[in-house]
Amino acid sequence: xxxxxxxxxxxxxxxxxxxxxxxxxxxxxxxxxxxxxxxxxxxxxxxxxxxxxxxxxxxxxxxxxxxxxxxxxxxxxxxxxxxxxxxxxxxxxxxxxxxxxxxxxxxxxxxxxxxxxxxxxxxxxxxxxxxxxxxxxxxxxxxxxxxxxxxxxxxxxxxxxxxxxxxxxxxxxxxxxxxxxxxxxxxxxxxxxxxxxxxxxxxxxxxxxxxxxxxxxxxxxxxxxxxxxxxxxxxxxxxxxxxxxxxxxxxxxxxxxxxxxxxxxxxxxxxxxxxxxxxxxxxxxxxxxxxxxxxxxxxxxxxxxxxxxxxxxxxxxxxxxxxxxxxxxxxxxxxxxxxxxxxxxxxxxxxxxxxxxxxxxxxxxxxxxxxxxxxxxxxxxxxxxxxxxxxxxxxxxxxxxxxxxxxxxxxxxxxxxxxxxxxxxxxxxxxxxxxxxxxxxxxxxxxxxxxxxxxxxxxxxxxxxxxxx
RNA sequence: GGCCCCAUCGUCUAACGGUCAGGACACCACUCUUUCAAGGUGGUAAUACGGGUUCGAUUCCCGUUGGGGUCACCA
Numbered sequence: 001x002x003x004x005x006x007x008x009x010x011x012x013x014x015x016x017x018x019x020x021x022x023x024x025x026x027x028x029x030x031x032x033x034x035x036x037x038x039x040x041x042x043x044x045x046x047x048x049x050x051x052x053x054x055x056x057x058x059x060x061x062x063x064x065x066x067x068x069x070x071x072x073x074x075x076x077x078x079x080x081x082x083x084x085x086x087x088x089x090x091x092x093x094x095x096x097x098x099x100x101x102x103x104x105x106x107x108x109x110x111x112x113x114x115x116x117x118x119x120x121x122x123x124x125x126x127x128x129x130x131x132x133x134x135x136x137x138x139x140x141x142x143x144x145x146x147x148x149x150x151x152x153x154x155x156x157x158x159x160x161x162x163x164x165x166x167x168x169x170x171x172x173x174x175x176x177x178x179x180x181x182x183x184x185x186x187x188x189x190x191x192x193x194x195x196x197x198x199x200x201x202x203x204x205x206x207x208x209x210x211x212x213x214x215x216x217x218x219x220x221x222x223x224x225x226x227x228x229x230x231x232x233x234x235x236x237x238x239x240x241x242x243x244x245x246x247x248x249x250x251x252x253x254x255x256x257x258x259x260x261x262x263x264x265x266x267x268x269x270x271x272x273x274x275x276x277x278x279x280x281x282x283x284x285x286x287x288x289x290x291x292x293x294x295x296x297x298x299x300x301x302x303x304x305x306x307x308x309x310x311x312x313x314x315x316x317x318x319x320x321x322x323x324x325x326x327x328x329x330x331x332x333x334x335x336x337x338x339x340x341x342x343x344x345x346x347x348x349x350x351x352x353x354x355x356x357x358x359x360x361x362x363x364x365x366x367x368x369x370x371x372x373x374x375x376x377x378x379x380x381x382x383x384x385x386x387x388x389x390x391x392x393x394x395x396x397x398x399x400x401x402x403x404x405x406x407x408x409x410x411x412x413x414x415x416x417x418x419x420x421x422x423x424x425x426x427x428x429x430x431x432x433x434x435x436x437x438x439x440x441x442x443x444x445x446x447x448x449x450x451x452x453x454x455x456x457x458x459x460x461x462x463x464x465x466x467x468x469x
Numbered sequence: 470g471g472c473c474c475c476a477u478c479g480u481c482u483a484a485c486g487g488u489c490a491g492g493a494c495a496c497c498a499c500u501c502u503u504u505c506a507a508g509g510u511g512g513u514a515a516u517a518c519g520g521g522u523u524c525g526a527u528u529c530c531c532g533u534u535g536g537g538g539u540c541a542c543c544a
Contacts, residue, residue, distance in 0.1 A: 013544050048543060105542070121471095121540085145542055162474070171472050171540090179542040186544050209473060210539040231474085233537095238480080240536070268481095271493095275482055279492040298482080300475050301537065308481065308494045318507080356506045385504095418503080425503090436503045448505040 006038030006200045010064075010071075011078075011190070013045040014056035017251035018063035020304065021205060021235045021243065024269045028232055029203045030069045031270070031292040041197060042074035047189050049079070063252040066262050067269075068285070078189055081196070085184035088192045088222060089146050089177045097221045098177060100144040101126040102137055122147065122174045146178040148188075148218065155213040160201070160230035160294040167213035175214060187211060191218040194227060203230040203294070206301070230294045233273050234301040243304055255309075259332065259361030261320070264313040272302045282315055314358035322350050325363070332364035338372055352450045352458045369444050370459050373467055382441040389438065396438040399424065401468045404456070412461045418453035442468050 010026040012018065033040035042064070046052040061075065092098040103111070103126060112120040127149060129137075138144070150173065156166035177188035184192070190211075194202065209231050219226040237247035249255055255265055267283060275298070276283065276291035283291070317325070329350055330343045340346065349367045357363035368375040378386070386393050403420050425432045436452040443464060449455050456464050 011544095015544075045544065051543075101542095108542090165473075167473070173540075176542050181542080183542090185542070190544090205538095206474070207538055211544095213473090233475080236537085242537080271481065273481090277483065279483070281481090281493060302482090303480060305480050305494070311494055314506090358506095421503085432503050434503095440504065446505090450505085452503060 004198075004200070006033065006036045007041065007198055008033050008038060008201045008203055009041040009043050009074075009194070009197065009199050010069075011043040011045050011204075012060050013048065013051075014053060014060060015048065015051040016056060017253060018060045019243075019250055020252060020255075020269065022060075023063060023067060023252045023265075024235065024272060025203065025205055025232060026064055026069055027067065027266060027269055028230075028274070028292075028294075028297070030071075031289055032201065032203060032294060033072070034289045035292050038200070039072040040069075041076065041199075042071040043076045043078060043193065043197070044074075045186075045189070046077055046079045047082075047184060047186065052079075059253065066252065066256055067266050068262055076193075076197070078193060081189070081193060082183060084196060085189045085192045086178060086182055089184060089188055092148060092177070092221055093146050095221075098146050098148045099127045100129075100134055100138070101147045101174075101176070102129075102142050102144045104143075124149075124174055127174070143180040145176045145180050147174045148177045148214075148221070150174050150214075151217055151220070155216050157212065157216060157226065157229055160203075160228055161297045162209075162231060162299055165209065165212070169213075169217070172214060172217075177218075187214050187218060191215050191222070195219070195222065195224045199227050201228045201230060201294075203232065206231045206233050230297070232297055233299060235272060236301050236303050238303055238305070240303065247304070248306070257361075259328075259359030259363070260309065260313050261316050261328075261360070264309070264316040267316075268309045268312050272304065273298045282312070310358045317357060317360075317363070318355050322347050322354065325350050325354070325360075328360045329364050329367060332360055333368060333371075336364060336368055336375075338364075338368045338375065340371065348458055352454060356448075356450065366449075370455070373463065376443070376445040376467070378441070378445045382444075382446045385437055385441055385447055389434075392434070393438050393441075396435050397442055397468055399428070400435060400439050401465065404461075404468070405465060407461070409461055412457065414451075414453040414457040417456050418451075421453070439468065 008029045010022075010029045012022050012026075030040050032038070044057055044060075046057070057075070064071070089098065093100070101122075108122075111123065126147070150169045152169045154166055154168050155172075156164060159165050175187060176185050178184055212229055212231075216226045235243050237243045239247075243250055249258060252265070256262075263285075266285075267288070270283075270288055271281065274292070274296055276288075276296070280287075280291065326343050326346050330340060330346060333340055346367070349370050350363065352370065353363055353366040357366055365375070389396070400421070403424050404417070407416060407420060421435060422432060425435050437447060440449055440452050440455065441447060443449075443455060443459060450458075459467075
C-alpha cells in the first residue's frame, strides 16, 4: 500500500502576534505540503483561556494570508476537543499508564524547596498510594490531577533535520496531563489532536525538541505510531540572542507596516535556515516549492538580517510591474494623508522612484514629495550642499528659474528641459551639476532623486516653478 | 545546574573525504554618470580549539571551549 499523502499542521497559540519565527515555521510546513501534495492544516491552540484571544487569532490568520500561506483545513480550535483530550488522559489512567496525584500546588512547592533549588522532578509519591487510599480520597472529593508515568527507558527518534536524537525517561518528569479542573495540559492536547487529525509530519521550532520525547511516550502509551518530527532552528537577533522586541520588529505585521512585500518576506524567510543550493536566492513561489526539502534545512540558528531583507525587497520592488504597486503605494499615501487625486495618476510617479526605493514606505515618501510640496523637507545632505554653495545656491536657482520659466507647458518634457539647461550651463561656463543640484534640493529637499530633468517633468511645470521660487 | 541541540567570511549560506573553501548581503576601490540608486569590474573577509581515523579532512569519531533550547496544574 502506498503511503497516504502527508498531513502537516501549523499550531500557533493565540497569545500574541504572529512572530517571524512562527511565520517561517508555517512557511516550511506549507512548502512541504505543497511539495508533497499533502494537506496543510491550521490549528489554533487556545487551551489557555486566560491568555488566548480572538483578536490574536485574527492577527495570525491575517499574517498567514498576507504571506500567501493558504491552509487546506481549519482553523481548528483545540479548545473544542476538550472532551477527547480528557478521554485520552482517562484512558491512560484506566490502563495503568498514568496515576492520580493529590499533591496541591503548595505541597509541590514545599517539595521543590526541600529538594533544593528550582530543579525538581516529581518524586512519584502519589504513584505509591494504594488503590484503596486513592479510592478513599476520590470518594472524599479530594481534587487530583492525572500524571503520566514516564517509561524509564530510552526514547529516541530520527529527526528529519537533525538526525537521531535520544533522551532517557529517567531525565523526564512524570508530567501532569490533566489538570484538577479536568482540562488537558499542552502535551496531552497536542498528541491527542495530532493523532485524531492523522498528522504525519510535525514540523516545528527547535524549542520543542525537549517536548518531543514526552510526546513520543504519549503516542506509545496511546498505541499510536508517532509522526515524523522535523525541528527547525530558531531565529536570533543581531546579538545572537533569541529574537525579541528589543531587536525591533518581530511580528509579521511590523514588516507589513514597514513596506515589505509579502513575496519578498516569504523569500527571505525561506532562506533563513534553508538553502536550495546552486546559489539560488530570488525564487518564485513555484521554484521554492519544487526545490524545498526538510533535509536541506540548517541545524544551527540563523540571525535575522534586516539589511538583507530590505535589499531583497528592493529586488522585488524593481521587478514588479508598476500597476501592481499602485494599490500598496496608494494605501501608504493615504496613511500619510497625502492627497493623490486618483490612483490612476500614480504610475509615472512610481516609475520615477521605483528603482531607488527599497520599501513601499520609502517609495510612498518619495512619491509624496513629488506630489505635494508640504512633504518637502530639507535633509542633511540638502542642508550641507546649500551651506557649501552659499550665494551660488540662490544664484543657480535664479538662473534655473529663468530658463525653465521660458519653457511653456507643451514643451515641458524631460528631453527639452535637459537640452535647455545643458545649453545654458555650457554657455555660462558652469558645470551642469552646479546648476542641477540646487534645483534638486529646491524641489525635493534632498540631493538624492531621479535625474533632475525627469524629476521636473514628473513634478510638473507650475509646481516646479513655484517650488524654485 | 540536569538533559538536549548546535558550531564555514560581520550576516545568510555552498562544498554529501581530494575545490586556489564558492555565492549573496554589508563594506572598500574603480567604472558609468546631471546627484543618488541601479549596473559593471575588482578587493578585504571564514572552516572555534585540541586530539584521533585516513594517503588525504570543512566533511567521520572523541574531547575542550563557546552559543542556544528546555526543565509549570503555560503553550
